[in-house]
Amino acid sequence: MTMFIPDISNRTGPKFMALADALTEAIESNELAINMKLPPQRILSYRLGVTVGTVTRAYQELELRGLIEPKVGSGTYVKDRQSEQQTFYHPVTSQEGIDLAICRPLLLSQQQHLSTILQDLSHEPTAQKAVLDYYSAEGLHGHNKTLQQWLSDRLNVDIDNRRLIWTYGGQHSLAIILQSLSRPKETILVEGLCYAEFINACQQAERKLVPVQLDDDGIIPEDLELHCKRHKPRLLYLTPAIQNPTGTQINDSRRLKIIEICRRYNVLIIEDDVLYCPPSHRKTPLVAIAPDITIYVGSFSKYFAGGLRVGYLIMPLTLKDTLQRTLRANCMHISPLMIDLVCRWLTNGAMEAVDKEIALELSARHRLFNQYFPPQNNAVIPGFNCWIPLPEPLTGYSFSKLLRNKGIHVREAEMFAVGRYPVPAAIRISLTGPASRSQLKTGLIIIKEQIALVKQR
Known part of the structure; x- marks a missing residue:
């Protein structure tokens, strides 16, 4: 040589x-x-x-x-x-196999957008100084105006700048709400099948969760009213845009019934709109219909990148002081550096471009999913997650364990059931967990084969 x-x-x-x-x-x-x-x-x-x-x-x-x-x-x-x-950037905890459990946006052009925005920031001394300083919980004027304008355009409704609070993502928002607006042992109404980490957060905070019955159109108004009479709750937690875990969406007429009941019984609605919903299926959120009783939870972690731990709350003005005090006690203020990156992406078109890219890729993955699991429910929204009912004698737990032994990771229905709410035989998978369509296809084939084997017995 x-x-x-x-x-x-x-x-x-x-x-x-x-x-x-x-x-x-x-x-x-x-x-x-x-x-x-x-x-x-x-x-x-x-x-x-x-x-x-x-x-x-x-x-x-x-x-x-x-x-x-x-x-x-x-x-x-x-x-x-x-x-x-x-090696340096390898996760401390990782698992082998095909991950259909984690719900995250695919990384498409986000890395290029990050590189561009960091280069822009490197030439702006005033911005550099601002994002490295300490501030009150109210944040920076330009950041708040940017979020206000973006939300007003996106939701097609005027948003008062004073009603906005930045947070470290959806989970942080929920923790602030629980700490501010409820006390230990108090009752919170939730969907019978509910976002698992909200269940965990309430258990950690010693809040009592009461499940409201679900059907294909969301929570059933009659059961909601029954629990309002019986428990006199202050809070109702909902995922109306795209239910987690089933993927259904609350229709317009039912939204109005839920709002009417909550007004009558003085119940505040926590509207969790964190999960990605394709542009074609986005409806007017509850916060635009009933801003006086709705606390809206939004985040960029599912709409841009999972590592972007930045979210926001839209709240009634009457709750602003209470929520801001809790935020200050919790973390003083949200990193202006992270918020600045978000605001630049909101104004330079990057957020909108990535939104369209995710929608296109997600559409392709749903077509792949439908080849193996034809849609059974037209009310299901084609988001990141898919809900797969299982034949007898399978349960979500037993089937999840079986798949794990074959290198396929999913979420069992038992993770989402509140209290003694009836647990359906089902699993939730995320189409965006695998990095490639070929990996997703392999996972879907294995799930389909295992279900077929059970049916043959």
Whole structure:
């Protein structure tokens, strides 16, 4: 193998730095490939006509730059920086197999949008200073105006800027609401099948959850009224846009009935609109119909990137002081750096572009899903999650365990049932968990095959 000898004859400055720069360029251009051995110092000093000390200092400089690594008794090699980065950024906890359990937006063009926005920020000293400083819970004027304008356009309703609070995502919003507006042992009404982490949050906070019966159109108004009379709750938690876990949506007439009942019994509605809903299926939210009794929970974690832990609340003005006090007690204020990134994406079109990309990819994945599991319910919204009923004698728990042994991870219905609410035999899968359509297809085939085997018995 030919030994690589750099040319430093036309370089100015200290010879060790000229040599280091020449080798850096060779590494960056892949002329010196990963794991390639550099020439021994004595041989390189002889070939270049420099001292061994010059080569030693050049190699030390390259090591400081993170480009090479010495191996005792073997020599000096070009470092595999990509592998090192992958190890550095590898999750502490991960699982093998096909993950159909995690609900997250696919990473499509978001990395490019992040790179662009960070470059823009790097040229704005005023913005840099602002996003690194301390503030009150109210945040920064420009950030709040940006969110106000975006929400007014998106929801097609005027939003008073004073009704907005930034949070660290949907889960943080729910924690603030629970801490502010309820007390231990108090009753909160929820859908019989409910977002699992809200159940967990209420258990941790010692709140009593009472399930309201569900059908294909959402919670049943008559059962809601019965529980309002019996328990006199202050809060009702709903996912009206796209129910978690079943994927159904509350229709317009039922929304009005729910609002009428909540007004009559002085119940505040927590409208959780965090889950991604395709543009074609978005309805007017409850907060636009009944702003005086609705606390709207929104987040960019499901609409842009899972690692973007930024969300917001739209609340009645009467609750602003209470919620802001809790926010200050909880975390003082939300990172203006994270909010600034969101606001830039909201104004430069990135958020809208990613929304369309996700919708297109999600549509393709639903077509794939429908090949193996034809739709049984027209009320189901084509979001990230799909609800799969199971034949007897399967239960969600037993089937989830069976699939896990085959490397397929799903969510069983038991995770979402509140109290003694009847647990259907079903599983929830996320079409966006797998990174590729081929991986998703493999997972769907295995699920389909396992269900077929049970039916044959």
